[in-house]
Amino acid sequence: MDQQERARRASAARRAAGDLATRGIADVAVTWVDTSGVTRVKAVPLARLEHAAAWGIGMSPVFDAFLIDDSIASGRFAGGPVGDLRLHPDLGRLAVLSACPGWAWAPADRYDQEGEPHPLDARSLAAREVARLAASGLSVKAAFEVEWAVSIGDGDDFVPACAGPAYGMIRLTERAGYLRDVVGALSAAGVAVEQIHPEYAAGQYEVSVAPEDPVGAADTFVLVRETIRAVSQNHGLRATFSPKVLADGVGNGAHIHLSLWRDGDNLMAGGEGRFGLTAGGEGFAAGILARLPGLLAVGAPSVASYLRLVPSHWAGAYACWGLENREAALRFVTGAAGSRSQAANLEVKCFDAAANPYLALAALLAAGAAGLAEDGTLPEPVEVDPASLEGVPPLPSSLGAAVEAFETDAVLKEVLGEGLVDTIAVVRRGEIALFDGMAPEEIAARTRWRH
The missing domain is CATH 3.10.20.70 (Glutamine synthetase, N-terminal domain)
Incomplete structure (x- = not known):
């Protein structure tokens, strides 16, 4: 400088x-x-x-x-x-x-x-990956879905702040003033809120925001979380974004939506490939799919992440893709007829809010860029719950396995650099040692209020 x-x-x-x-x-x-x-x-x-x-x-x-x-x-x-x-x-x-x-x-x-x-600065790394794509005439729009759970407990136990059915209007009514203030505070901070709703787990909500450039999307993710945390405290509540709030619950994800653009055209739509994918859009998606095992070390980076990342829980535990398939790690979204040129995108479902959002996006952009360079193609899409099929590869079921895949991924090692790769692996193994031998209930309790 x-x-x-x-x-x-x-x-x-x-x-x-x-x-x-x-x-x-x-x-x-x-x-x-x-x-x-x-x-x-x-x-x-x-x-x-x-x-x-x-x-x-x-x-x-x-x-x-x-x-x-x-x-x-x-x-x-x-x-x-x-x-x-x-x-x-x-x-x-x-x-x-x-x-x-x-x-x-x-x-x-x-x-x-x-x-x-x-x-080792992840924000600078994400900006560098954005610039690398721009040099090829490409850009990416990205957005995080933010899930969180709200507690009315006085201590560190989690006591759901609403009691209505999953996705039910009762939950909105129970916390109408709170949710109004969340949306108001986000809007006042310049965040374009697209929707907010109750989620599946007890006391759980989700907010979706408008897509923007990847660095901006990561900034917004941080701003959204800290705004929700402050509004919750103002209402006498406590918010957690942990991937596993309760050992027997479904946990919080942080799904990332991505679309690839060139000259104002969305390469996830209008093509001759499956579901309208262009060759570039497919290559970008294929690069991510091929590297998902290693990407989990940055996108699902906690021991608690693997209490969430289990089959048949809409967490994306299998290394596959599919049209609107919420059990696939990569869910392809076309959008409604008439809006697809703007709406089509790829949703990464296996990531959660324990991730550094800048690092997660930088790694996804690097993987997608590698897929473009390789003229990558996608396998056949999965149209059912992959747990019901033979031969669909599962993603790593532990943080240790994800770290091993991460350290052997040549693309991620080259893009992130020796210092960052080594530091990520050291920190991940440090957390593995920290929670070694603990029951799921204790892991959930010890990570509940850290994110």
Whole structure:
């Protein structure tokens, strides 16, 4: 980062600070997401925003090696006490947190002391993958579905905050004011909410937002979660995005919708392939499908993830794809007739909210790009629950198996780089050791309030 860029950022921060001051904002939370999927934060008073934008906020690189319980793994590239980084808030995504009066929020890019992007920074990596596709004339639209569960319990036990039937209007009525405030706070923060509804599990809801560029989608995912968390607290509730809230429940997913575009055309529609896929759309999807076992190490990164990722629970536990098949890991969505040129997309169902969203999207883009380069083709789609068929390959059923697949995936190793691959593997194995021998009930309890 040169002096001209620092001056540009300082100027933008001065303008932003003036606007925020008129809106009663006193402080700005600057967040990043660590390897375990936990959103971490440093905050500055509004008067320091200009300095933070130009020169960054100091923080240790040790957070790359934090485990879910805040203990620290030790790897070759992260985990020690030495070193420093700078958090530079991206003021293009600055948002007022209406559920946290007096606060604004911005996501951070992490740089080293020399002004170079930190090689383990997932947000920078996602931006790099977006740029790599753009160099080939391609872009991706992405969006996360956000599932969460709400508790009225006083302690760490989970007590569902609504008692109505799954997807039932009773659940909306029980928490109508709460859901109204969730939508209102998200809209005030600039999030385009498309729908909100009760989900399957007790106390569970879901919100869907409009697609945007992949880095923006990951930013929005973080903003949505923290807004929901704040609104919940304001209502005397407690929100969890954990992949497994109760050992005998269905858990929270974080499905990712992706569509590939060129020159304004959606390559997931209007083609001669199955269900209207173009050759490019199919290659992109094939690249992801082929690498799903390794991708789970970033998209389903917790021991608790594999309590959720089981057959016949709409979690996508099989390495297959299908048209509107909610048991396939990749669900192809055409959209309604007449809207397909805009609506057609690929839904990744096997990922959950323990993932670092920037890392998850960067890895998916890399896998899709590899499929394009290979002129990849998809196998026959699965039209039923794959658990009822012989020969449909299951995805890894444990975090350890996913990490092994991740470390042997040549594409992911090349794109993510040695330092990030090593750190991800070290953190994942640290969590495996942390929960070794624990019953599912204890795993769920110990991870319930970490995401």
